Each structure stands twice: as C-alpha cells, then as structure tokens.
Amino acid sequence: MVENSDLIIVGAGIVGLSSAYYIKKNNPDITIKVIDRASTFAQGNTGKSAAGFRNLFTSDINFKLSDSTTKFYRHVQEEMGIDLGMKFVGYLFLFGKNMPFWVDVMLERKIAVLKNPDDVFEDGILSKIPERESADLMSLQDVENTLYGPECGIIEPDLVSSFYYDECRKMGVEFQFSTEVKKVNMAPVQPLNFPGEPFIWQDKKIESLTTDRGDLTAERYIFATDVWTTGLLDPIGIDSHIRPKKRQVFQISGESIQRILFSCKLNDEHIIPFTILPKSGVYLRPAVKERSLWVGVADDLGRDFSFTEDPQAEEDFYNYNLRTIAESYFPGFKNSSMTAKWAGYYSYNTLDKTPWVFRFMNAVVATGTSGSGILKGDAIGRIVDAYFSGREKVQLYGGSEIPSSALDIKRERVEDEHVIL
Ligand SMILES: Cc1cc2nc3c(=O)[nH]c(=O)nc-3n(C[C@H](O)[C@H](O)[C@H](O)COP(=O)(O)OP(=O)(O)OC[C@H]3O[C@@H](n4cnc5c(N)ncnc54)[C@H](O)[C@@H]3O)c2cc1C
The missing domain is CATH 3.50.50.60 (FAD/NAD(P)-binding domain)
Known part of the structure; x- marks a missing residue:
C-alpha cells in the first residue's frame, strides 16, 4: 500500500x-x-x-540554541500555563584550586556567578577529600570554587x-x-x-x-x-x-542521599543543583519525585563507538568509576543503593x-x-x-x-x- x-x-x-x-x-x-x-x-x-537544561555553553551558537530553547520552555510553563516539569535549581560546577578557561566566558556573558562552596551546601554534606592513597592516585582536589548558572535546571522530557x-x-x-x-x-x-x-x-x-x-x-x-x-x-x-556513544544514568537512593538532595542553600526548596564534580565530569542530577540522585558521566576515552539496539547500564561502571568519585566528595554516597539504571546513546558530532x-x-x-x-x-x-x-x-x-x-x-x-x- x-x-x-x-x-x-x-x-x-x-x-x-x-x-x-x-x-x-x-x-x-x-x-x-x-x-x-x-x-x-x-x-x-x-x-x-x-533531562537537565542549561545555557552554559562556550560556543556562541550553542549558547544561542540553548538559551532560546530554555526561554521558550519557560514561556510555555509560566505564561501558557502548561507544566513542563521545569525547575530552576541551577547548574553547579565544582572546581579545585584551578578553574578552566571557559569560566571567564560564562562570567563575561553574565550567565553564571562564582560562589563559595560554604554558601551553597549545608554543613557536613560536601567533605574534604580524605587523605588516602587512592585520593592521590585519582588526583582528587578539594572543592575550592564553584560556578553557578541560575537560568539552568531540570525538566521532564x-x-x-x-x-x-x-x-x-x-x-x-x-x-x-x-x-x-x-x-x-x-x-x-x-x-x-x-x-x-x-x-x-x-x-x-x-x-x-x-x-x-x-x-x-x-x-x-x-x-x-x-x-x-x-x-x-x-x-x-x-x-x-x-557516531554513537553509550551514555548511562544510575538512580541512587537512601536516607543519606535524600539529605544531599535537599542540602542546598540557594533555593527555597533546598534542592541541590545539577552538580558537576571536579573529577572527570561526573554529574549528580536531583530526581525530586524519586527522592534520589541520578548519577552519570560523558566518559570519552575507553568508551567505544559501538551500537546495539538495547544498550544496558553497567553496574560495575557505576561502582568502580562514578561511585568512587561521588563518595569522595559526598560521603552520603557510602550508605546508598542503586534503585534504577538505564542506558541510551548520544549521537555525537565528533x-x-x-x-x-x-x-x-x-x-x-x-x-x-x-x-x-x-x-x-x-x-x-x-x-x-x-x-x-x-x-x-x-x-x-x-x-x-x-x-x-x-x-x-x-x-x-x-x-x-x-x-x-
Ligand atoms: C543517558 C542520556 C542522558 C542525556 N541527558 C541529557 C540532558 O541532560 N539534557 C539534554 O538536553 N539532553 C540529554 N541527552 C540527549 C538527548 O536525550 C538527545 O539529544 C535527544 O533526545 C535527541 O532527540 P531526537 O529527537 O534527535 O532523538 P530520539 O528521541 O532518539 O528520537 C529518534 C526517534 O526516531 C525513531 N526511529 C529511529 N529509527 C527509526 C526507523 N527506522 N523507523 C521509525 N522510527 C525510527 C526512534 O524510535 C526515536 O523515537 C541525554 C541522552 C542520554 C542517552
């Protein structure tokens, strides 16, 4: 036909x-x-x-694409009255002593501000890196600076x-x-x-x-x-x-995770921003409905470009890669459990x-x-x-x-x- x-x-x-x-x-x-x-x-x-949204991009074109899109979604939610699940919890990049060059780009565009970590998290949530051989091995640095993008947050696709x-x-x-x-x-x-x-x-x-x-x-x-x-x-x-690259999300739950989830001093609901750790780009995404954090990373070297129709999230990848980094900064990860996981692909313009x-x-x-x-x-x-x-x-x-x-x-x-x- x-x-x-x-x-x-x-x-x-x-x-x-x-x-x-x-x-x-x-x-x-x-x-x-x-x-x-x-x-x-x-x-x-x-x-x-x-499902994080941000306008924090370095190139002019990506800034325009993201800034205009997130403003349109905001218009739909706030002026047209159609709920898109948008929450302006912000994006927060955590850094050690040194910050990447692109921080200046964000500051010049006036789309982000520097914040002292003590002004962001309640006491006891973010810890100093424990003095351990493994911390040296992973070259982890204490968080000394943060960059906060207020026009960013989470949404429901x-x-x-x-x-x-x-x-x-x-x-x-x-x-x-x-x-x-x-x-x-x-x-x-x-x-x-x-x-x-x-x-x-x-x-x-x-x-x-x-x-x-x-x-x-x-x-x-x-x-x-x-x-x-x-x-x-x-x-x-x-x-x-x-080229396709597999990307994974791990949902991590537990009482100590809920404490992290609601530990932020920057918004009335105390929801932690979409937070990017200083090491390897590991991110924590607040999942408010699920009372959990979603943890992910855009791992590059060592992650092949293969493609299957039904990609699976790898529990070991979380345990030996993401969790090791997350619990060094947020000790609350030590008493947590994985309650969901999934995987998809980024279609990369390499x-x-x-x-x-x-x-x-x-x-x-x-x-x-x-x-x-x-x-x-x-x-x-x-x-x-x-x-x-x-x-x-x-x-x-x-x-x-x-x-x-x-x-x-x-x-x-x-x-x-x-x-x-
Ligand atoms: C783990 C993960 C985390 C991500 N995090 C974020 C984030 O925080 N923020 C963000 O903005 N983006 C994020 N992304 C990226 C985002 O999901 C994608 O960029 C976006 O969904 C791409 O949309 P699309 O419409 O191009 O593709 P898709 O949503 O994949 O749509 C393509 C459609 O084509 C259909 N299709 C394919 N082949 C055929 C066929 N032969 N016949 C008929 N139909 C077909 C599929 O069924 C599918 O519905 C993430 C992606 C992953 C995997």
Missing part, C-alpha cells in the same frame, strides 16, 4: 516533534505525517535523557514532548506509530522506466520509504532519527556525520559537538545533538522549519536571529564546544 503526504517526518523524539510543530505552524495547508517505530512519542533517547505532540495534533499533523522504516528508496526525478535506474547522470530524489506496514511516499522527508540516522542513510550513500541540520535531495536531516537535544530542541525545530520553508534566517525565541545554515555540514566550522556533560 502506498500513501501520500506532502511531508513525512521519521522520528517522534523531541527533534521530530518540534520540527513538525514549526513546519505545520508556518505551512498550515500542507499534510504532515510523523512516523515512529515505537508505540508512542519520545520513546527513543528523548525518554532516556538525564515527556512533558515537553507532550506539549509539541498535543499542539501538532490540534493543527492536524498525523501520527503513525509502530511503523519502522526499513529502507529509504531513491528514484530519478524524471524516470525513463529503464531497468537499473537511477543512473548516475539522472537527478535523484527520495521517492518512498519501505516500512513494516507498507510503503509510504511524500514530496519531502525529514529524518529526525538521532543515532539511527546512520543505519537508514548509509545504504543510499548519505553520510550522517555522527568534530565540534554541535547539532547538524542539513539538506540532501528532497530531504532534511536533523541529528548530532551530542547530548543536549532536549535543551536545544526548540531552536533545532525552528531551523529545520526554516530549511523546509526556504527561509535564509531563523528567528529564535527571544529575538536572536541566526542563518538557517548555521548547523549545516557545509557551514564554516564553528568553535569547539568545551562543556559537554
């Missing part, structure tokens, strides 16, 4: 949903179908996220996704779940009906998608398929420009850790979110729409304007992003 739409968007994660929202808003007359192999939206990496999904449905976007694209079919723009088409001298387009529920056709296509983009586009010779939005034939690809797709989701959707609608500039929420090609693979190289978590 072949079904026609003006546009098919493959992928109903945050990127596919926000893209559908802006395209339909700006092109109300076209028919859009969003398909996903899962039984509903946000079941891919969007649903596995640690299912609620953000639900906002875009509901708005799309109201505008008439069609959703088809439990539909997996198995093959992307290319054809000549002007077919001659000779065997072996398309020949190299013919202009080509994507003609249809073979799915497990029959073929689907559209005039145009968007691939918002995150790490799966490579598998879909490799067979037709389109490079996705991403060049400069900045998302990709690029065109080929009658398609647009949006991928490479490099671990920050939720907190840049709104801006990415606007950029996809600008490409789809043929506009050269994109208005981000809050008024800043960027070229539509800002995330293209043909863009000039942007600055390296130094704050990847």
Whole structure:
C-alpha cells in the first residue's frame, strides 16, 4: 500500500516533534505525517535523557540554541500555563584550586556567578577529600570554587514532548506509530522506466520509504532519527556525520542521599543543583519525585563507538568509576543503593559537538545533538522549519536571529564546544 503526504517526518523524539510543530505552524495547508517505530512519542533517547537544561555553553551558537530553547520552555510553563516539569535549581560546577578557561566566558556573558562552596551546601554534606592513597592516585582536589548558572535546571522530557505532540495534533499533523522504516528508496526525478535506474547522470530524489506496514511516499522527508540516522542513510550513500556513544544514568537512593538532595542553600526548596564534580565530569542530577540522585558521566576515552539496539547500564561502571568519585566528595554516597539504571546513546558530532541540520535531495536531516537535544530542541525545530520553508534566517525565541545554515555540514566550522556533560 502506498500513501501520500506532502511531508513525512521519521522520528517522534523531541527533534521530530518540534520540527513538525514549526513546519505545520508556518505551512498550515500542507499534510504532515510523523512516523515512529515505537508505540508512542519520545520513546527513543528523548525518554532516556538525564533531562537537565542549561545555557552554559562556550560556543556562541550553542549558547544561542540553548538559551532560546530554555526561554521558550519557560514561556510555555509560566505564561501558557502548561507544566513542563521545569525547575530552576541551577547548574553547579565544582572546581579545585584551578578553574578552566571557559569560566571567564560564562562570567563575561553574565550567565553564571562564582560562589563559595560554604554558601551553597549545608554543613557536613560536601567533605574534604580524605587523605588516602587512592585520593592521590585519582588526583582528587578539594572543592575550592564553584560556578553557578541560575537560568539552568531540570525538566521532564515527556512533558515537553507532550506539549509539541498535543499542539501538532490540534493543527492536524498525523501520527503513525509502530511503523519502522526499513529502507529509504531513491528514484530519478524524471524516470525513463529503464531497468537499473537511477543512473548516475539522472537527478535523484527520495521517492518512498519501505516500512513494516507498507510503503509510504511524500514530496519531502525529514529524518529526525538521532543515532539511527546512520543505519537508514548509509545504504543510499548519505553520510550522517555522527557516531554513537553509550551514555548511562544510575538512580541512587537512601536516607543519606535524600539529605544531599535537599542540602542546598540557594533555593527555597533546598534542592541541590545539577552538580558537576571536579573529577572527570561526573554529574549528580536531583530526581525530586524519586527522592534520589541520578548519577552519570560523558566518559570519552575507553568508551567505544559501538551500537546495539538495547544498550544496558553497567553496574560495575557505576561502582568502580562514578561511585568512587561521588563518595569522595559526598560521603552520603557510602550508605546508598542503586534503585534504577538505564542506558541510551548520544549521537555525537565528533568534530565540534554541535547539532547538524542539513539538506540532501528532497530531504532534511536533523541529528548530532551530542547530548543536549532536549535543551536545544526548540531552536533545532525552528531551523529545520526554516530549511523546509526556504527561509535564509531563523528567528529564535527571544529575538536572536541566526542563518538557517548555521548547523549545516557545509557551514564554516564553528568553535569547539568545551562543556559537554
Ligand atoms: C543517558 C542520556 C542522558 C542525556 N541527558 C541529557 C540532558 O541532560 N539534557 C539534554 O538536553 N539532553 C540529554 N541527552 C540527549 C538527548 O536525550 C538527545 O539529544 C535527544 O533526545 C535527541 O532527540 P531526537 O529527537 O534527535 O532523538 P530520539 O528521541 O532518539 O528520537 C529518534 C526517534 O526516531 C525513531 N526511529 C529511529 N529509527 C527509526 C526507523 N527506522 N523507523 C521509525 N522510527 C525510527 C526512534 O524510535 C526515536 O523515537 C541525554 C541522552 C542520554 C542517552
């Protein structure tokens, strides 16, 4: 069976949903179908996220993408009255004696302030590094400085996704779940009906998608398929420009963890900020509903680029890596237990850790979110729409304007992003 739409968007994660929202808003007359192999939206990496949001990025473009997106989410929650689970608990980077160069970038942009650790945590929560051989071996330093970003915090990706999904449905976007694209079919723009088409001298387009529920056709296509983009586009010779890296989250609970969770002097609810430890980028994310902390890290060297459909979180990785660091700074981790764990993937743009939005034939690809797709989701959707609608500039929420090609693979190289978590 072949079904026609003006546009098919493959992928109903945050990127596919926000893209559908802006395209339909700006092109109300076209028919859009969003398909996903899962039984509903946000079941891919969007649903596995640690769901922190921040505007603390070093490169100008990542700052604009994140700052405008988080301001838009705030607008939805506070002015439109739709709960996105946003809590402005802040991001807190802990440092030893020396601070990285990029701290100055944040201070100059006035998006973060330095804080004395004693002004952040209640007594007895954050400890001095115990004098042990292992602490020397791990080169752990006492926390002497902290950098606090107040416009940052935690959010619920299912609620953000639900906002875009509901708005799309109201505008008439069609959703088809439990539909997996198995093959992307290319054809000549002007077919001659000779065997072996398309020949190299013919202009080509994507003609249809073979799915497990029959073929689907559209005039145009968007691939918002995150790490799966490579598998879909490799067979037709389109490079996705991403590599997958497994990322894990461990939920840690217990009475001593609850004390850490509610130990902060910076907000009325005393919730600890999304906190990044001085060693190896290990982070603690407050999980208020679960009365727990989520612990994770974007480990780099030694973590391969392999990909499986069902990645598993490794308990030993937590015990011998993350826990060792966490309990050196927060002794409360010693009497804690793991109550949940999960794993997903970052789709890495390994060049400069900045998302990709690029065109080929009658398609647009949006991928490479490099671990920050939720907190840049709104801006990415606007950029996809600008490409789809043929506009050269994109208005981000809050008024800043960027070229539509800002995330293209043909863009000039942007600055390296130094704050990847
Ligand atoms: C452990 C972890 C922690 C993270 N923490 C954060 C964080 O704190 N903040 C943040 O902003 N980001 C974070 N991220 C990153 C964030 O989750 C991603 O950047 C974001 O979810 C990417 O959204 P997406 O829509 O591109 O991808 P996805 O949500 O993965 O959506 C892609 C969709 O495509 C569908 N699909 C794939 N192949 C096919 C096919 N062949 N046919 C049909 N459908 C298909 C999938 O089912 C999926 O629903 C984290 C990610 C992980 C794994």
